[in-house]
Amino acid sequence: xxxxxxxxxxxxxxxxxxxxxxxxxxxxxxxxxxxxxxxxxxxxxxxxxxxxxxxxxxxxxxxxxxxxxxxxxxxxxxxxxxxxxxxxxxxxxxxxxxxxxxxxxxxxxxxxxxxxxxxxxxxxxxxxxxxxxxxxxxxxxxxxxxxxxxxxxxxxxxxxxxxxxxxxxxxxxxxxxxxxxx
Amino acid sequence: xxxxxxxxxxxxxxxxxxxxxxxxxxxxxxxxxxxxxxxxxxxxxxxxxxxxxxxxxxxxxxxxxxxxxxxxxxxxxxxxxxxxxxxxxxxxxxxxxxxxxxxxxxxxxxxxxxxxxxxxxxxxxxxxxxxxxxxxxxxxxxxxxxxxxxxxxxxxxxxxxxxxxxxxxxxxxxxxxxxxxxxxxxxxxxxxxxxxxxxxxxxxxxxxxxxxxxxxxxxxxxxxxxxxxxxxxxxxxxxxxxxxxxxxxxxxxx
Numbered sequence: 001x002x003x004x005x006x007x008x009x010x011x012x013x014x015x016x017x018x019x020x021x022x023x024x025x026x027x028x029x030x031x032x033x034x035x036x037x038x039x040x041x042x043x044x045x046x047x048x049x050x051x052x053x054x055x056x057x058x059x060x061x062x063x064x065x066x067x068x069x070x071x072x073x074x075x076x077x078x079x080x081x082x083x084x085x086x087x088x089x090x091x092x093x094x095x096x097x098x099x100x101x102x103x104x105x106x107x108x109x110x111x112x113x114x115x116x117x118x119x120x121x122x123x124x125x126x127x128x129x130x131x132x133x134x135x136x137x138x139x140x141x142x143x144x145x146x147x148x149x150x151x152x153x154x155x156x157x158x159x160x161x162x163x164x165x166x167x168x169x170x171x172x173x174x175x176x177x178x179x180x181x182x
Numbered sequence: 183x184x185x186x187x188x189x190x191x192x193x194x195x196x197x198x199x200x201x202x203x204x205x206x207x208x209x210x211x212x213x214x215x216x217x218x219x220x221x222x223x224x225x226x227x228x229x230x231x232x233x234x235x236x237x238x239x240x241x242x243x244x245x246x247x248x249x250x251x252x253x254x255x256x257x258x259x260x261x262x263x264x265x266x267x268x269x270x271x272x273x274x275x276x277x278x279x280x281x282x283x284x285x286x287x288x289x290x291x292x293x294x295x296x297x298x299x300x301x302x303x304x305x306x307x308x309x310x311x312x313x314x315x316x317x318x319x320x321x322x323x324x325x326x327x328x329x330x331x332x333x334x335x336x337x338x339x340x341x342x343x344x345x346x347x348x349x350x351x352x353x354x355x356x357x358x359x360x361x362x363x364x365x366x367x368x369x370x371x372x373x374x375x376x377x378x379x380x381x382x383x384x385x386x387x388x389x390x391x392x393x394x395x396x397x398x399x400x401x402x403x404x405x406x407x408x409x410x411x412x413x414x415x416x417x418x419x420x421x422x423x424x425x426x427x428x429x430x431x432x433x434x435x436x
Contacts, residue, residue, distance in 0.1 A: 037242035041235065057247055128234035146196065147228060148235035153198050168189045175192065178227045 028068040031077035032061050038078065038149070039085055045144045046089050046137065056093060060085040082149075083159065086141075131177050142170040191221050195228055301362040302415050305369075305383055306402050309417055314377030317355040330357040334368035338386045340412060340436065342368060349431050352380055362387075380418040380425075382432055389413045394433050396422045405429035409436060 039060055043053035063084050064071075071080055132140055138160075145151040145159060146167065153164045160167070190207055193199045199207065211217050322330065328344050334357045335342040347354065352372035360367040367385040374380055394407040403425040404417035414436055416429035 033248050036247040037239050037244045040242040040244070040247060041239050044238070054243070054247070061247075124230070125234040125237035128230050129238060132231070132234070143231060144235060147231045153193075153196070168193065171192055172188055174231070175188065175224065175227055178231065179223075 028064060028071060028077070032064060032081070035078045035081055036061075039081055041148070042082060042085055042141075042144060043089070045132075045140050046086070047093065048133065048137075052093060056085060056089055059088050059092070063088060078149075079155075079159070082145075086159070127181060128178065131181055132174065135174055135177055139170045139173050142167055143174040146171060187217065187220065188224070191217075191224050192228075194221070195225050301365075301367065301385055301387070301413070302383075302397075302404065302406055302417075303399070304362060305381065305415060305417060306400050306404065309379070309381060309402055309419070310400060312371075312379040312381075314373065314379065317371050317373055317379055318377070320355040320371070322354075322356065327354055327357075331370070333357070334359055334370070337366040338368040338384050338412065339366075340368070340384050340386075342370065342384065346435050347382060347432070349380075349382075349428060351375065352428060355379075374418070374420075374428075378418060378420065380416065380420075380428060383415050383417070384436065385413050386411065387413055394429070396426050398422050405433065407433060407436075412436070 036057065039057045040053055043056035043060075044050060047053050047056060060081060064081055067084075071077065132143060135143070142156060142160065145156045146153065151159065153167045156167045157164045190199070190203070194204065194207055211221060324344070331342050331344055331347065337359050342357070344354070347357075347370055349372060352374060355371045355373055357368065357370045360369055362385060365385050365387040367383060370382040370384075372380040372382070388411050389408040391410070392406070392408040392413075394405050396403065396405050402417055402419050403422040404415045405426055406413070406415045408414065414432070416425060416432055418425050418428065420428075
């Protein structure tokens with residue numbers, strides 16, 4: 001998103017946001033803050049770029065503030081935010097990257113832990129993340145939602161718009177990639 | 183092992199089997215050591231994956247992201263009380279952003295008692311959001327410009343008259359009030375011949391006098407100085423010598 005557009009969008013979001021009830025604002029805001037790390041992780045897994053992940057999380061927050069009045073209190077806020085993030089990724093950011101011919105970045109290097117002091121746990125984690133990074137985007141996303149975010153197969157299928165069988169085959173592919181690490 | 187066993191074992195681990203499937207698989211596991219080994223290996227893989235994703239979570243720049251969200255909330259609280267109606271949506275956006283970033287600074291730990299030029303860092307950060315488009319629609323006539331400057335002069339306690347803030351080569355676009363840590367902050371926006379935004383900011387923060395110095399930060403250059411209890415800066419996304427040239431007139435006047 002061009003900076004000037006982002007400025008306008010943020011201003012628009014804030015104007016709407018100011019009119020909402022304090023309770024609603026507080027719920028959305030505190031929810032956003034609580035889920036920022038997980039939103040960023042999802043954004044990174046999708047985009048394979050830390051810069052894009054930052055932008056994607058920011059855009060998600062703005063969109064969530066704009067649409068906070070559409071958030072039902074019975075809904076899980078994190079799932080709602082994830083859906084917003086995914087929608088922005090698919091419809092705005094990824095589409096633009098592909099259209100511009102920039103292609104998509106190899107996720108292998110993006111999905112690593114920086115400055116980890118190279119303790120053994122993180123070395124192992126980076127090996128696993130590198131394997132995940134070599135998976136196609138759809139598989140990376142499915143693995144994250146099910147294995148890290150605790151989505152059931154049915155929930156993941158609904159979130160991604162695919163049958164449960166597709167979820168299972170994507171997970172199988174991810175496991176196969178991991179098994180090659182040994 | 184049978185075809186589809188991996189999927190069934192994964193579903194068992196993930197608690198996705200119905201009672202009948204689960205019972206049948208457990209029965210097979212009881213009599214099939216290879217299948218049991220495979221289950222153990224797959225459970226291990228799942229734990230490794232979950233552990234790696236957990237580790238990735240620790241790499242998330244949560245504080246930075248949190249500051250952005252908190253700033254949005256702070257800006258929204260202040261926005262309805264903002265003073266000027268600048269007359270174009272983009273400028274209003276710029277103002278809101280200014281307020282946002284003013285709030286943002288305190289979330290970044292740039293509050294009272296921190297270094298005296300932290301307000302400048304806040305300005306540099308929101309300057310990042312300005313483009314030539316931001317001020318393209320701001321074309322105040324002389325009377326409107328004088329009125330805006332009068333409003334910021336009163337707040338910040340400086341003689342920011344049209345003549346005093348005129349800079350050769352820069353076109354005055356707008357002036358408006360912000361605040362940083364409770365201190366009035368005047369922002370005067372210009373554009374260069376190519377449309378690039380240039381800001382002259384003055385804050386009544388009681389700072390000790392300091393001579394002009396040029397700083398490059400975040401891809402921006404600015405000239406900073408303080409005189410008479412006020413701190414000033416001229417900032418633009420330009421090379422340092424270019425900004426120093428633009429600032430020279432203002433440094434001589436304030």
